[in-house]
Amino acid sequence: MTQHDTPVLRVAGRPVGRYVTRPELPDRLAPRPYLHPVTTLAGTAVTELSPADHAHHLGVGVAVPDVEGHNFWGGRTFVRDHGPTELDNHGSQRHTAFQLRDPDGFVAELRWVAAGAELLRERRTVAATELTDTAWALDFTFSLSNVTSGPLSIGSPATNGRSGAAYGGFFWRARNEESAPDVFTADREGEAEVHGTRADWLALAGWGSPRSSEAESGGEAESGGGWTLVFAGATEDTRRDPWFVRAAEYPGVGSSLAHTERLPVLPGETLVRRVVTVVADGRLERGEAAALVRKAVGR
Template identity: 85%
Template sequence: MTPSDTLVLRVEGRPVARYLIRPELPARLSPRPFLHPVTTLAGTPVTELSPADHPHHLGVGVAVPDVEGHNFWGGRTFVRDRGPTELDDHGTQRHTSFQLRDPDGFVAELRWVVAGTELLRERRTVAACELTSSAWALDFTFSLTNVTPDPLSIGSPATNGRPGAAYGGFFWRARREDRAPQVFTAGREGETGIHGSRADWLALAGWGSPRSSGAGSGGGWTLVFAGATEETRRDPWFVRAAEYPGVGSSLAHTERLAVEPGGTVVRRIVTVVADGRLDRDEAAALVRKAVTR
């Protein structure tokens, strides 16, 4: 990895995230650019990279397990009537250029390629801004355009026969601790009640019991995710807490998402990254500020 392959995001001069542009990864992990480590303003890490439980979980980014039968998520592919199966079907997200590159954000162009054929072209816009002395926001927008002459469809293990596994889209692999994080929305609490539901925002609150060392690694933390457009808010949340900590939005929850030739899918997720464990009122106030700023 060379310095030109990374970009450091800063909030008021403080580094809060590193964007890896061309990570050197095996094909079965579906190589792609991602953010890791992401930290709170106090330095507490809130992402994980290739953990033992899921080596294909790569910090914060965009990953889709089924683009017209090709795996851009990594790991095994869920096959109807067979289950998770090792297949040679992995695609790669290739960074091509930056349209904008500043200390607090960037606009990048990517190509989603499999076996030398480009299926999707992505424009990724990422920005970081301070909210308070103990919280900042990561604003992440991605647009996927079908550059083939034929219709494409985006699926998930759920649409391929595995109930409750509608992952695919924006995904944040959070830091694993000795205790599962608390999960809550404005009206619900707990993984079981929230997974697969729609909510304006969703919070994941960690305890700060570190499995890794580092500056600020012992403090509690809260991540508050919000769909920042009407279309994004229609996507149900994918949530894991007990098995591992992770949050994403589901592009293909019960049905495949069709993308016509030249058509574009756009999603925007804003995430509050806060030191300490926020309550509902605090989480709601910060996410309103982050989305409407």
């Protein structure tokens, strides 16, 4: 893989993220561009790549388990009345070009292809901005356009019959650690209280120590200081999407494009979502998280 394929995001001259455009992955993992590793300004890694518990979790990116029956998430597909099922239905996101590349961000074009046909065309805009000496923001916007001659619909395991599993959209697989991270919003606390709710922002706060099994195996989640990720929907449409949250089973946060109903995308129509994530050293309190979100999003 050439250096051109893996631009590095920098904040105040420090590398904070690597973007892999053309990963060499098996079809079952729904190959797609991703950001990994993403780090705090002090260098603590806050993403995972293909962890043992979910090999198809690829750092930070966009993953959708059901686009008109095609799996752009990876792994098994949830089939109504059958459960998780191995199917030969995986699609791939193919990087085609950078429209813009700077040390602090880029604009990329992608094609979503399945069964030999292009279904969606994506424009992805990513920017890294310094907030303080200990925090920066990852601004991630994706626009998906239906380039087929007919309607498409986006679904999730939840819309296919699996309650509580409305994942699909922006997704951040956080680092594995010995203890589960804390989860909180402005007025809720804990995975059970936050998962599936709408909130202006959601925080995941970890401890900075890897799980012992990964430390012993030389995994990428090296030890470091505590960390906090604060996710905020930066547009009205994004704020309408409930949050998908996991902490106890594995640490991850994403948006839910199809929470209770399938999301239609008509021919020529484009859906846009923008999530801004504060990446901070240390474990933030509510007031600190809210203040950084206001600075990052401008509201």
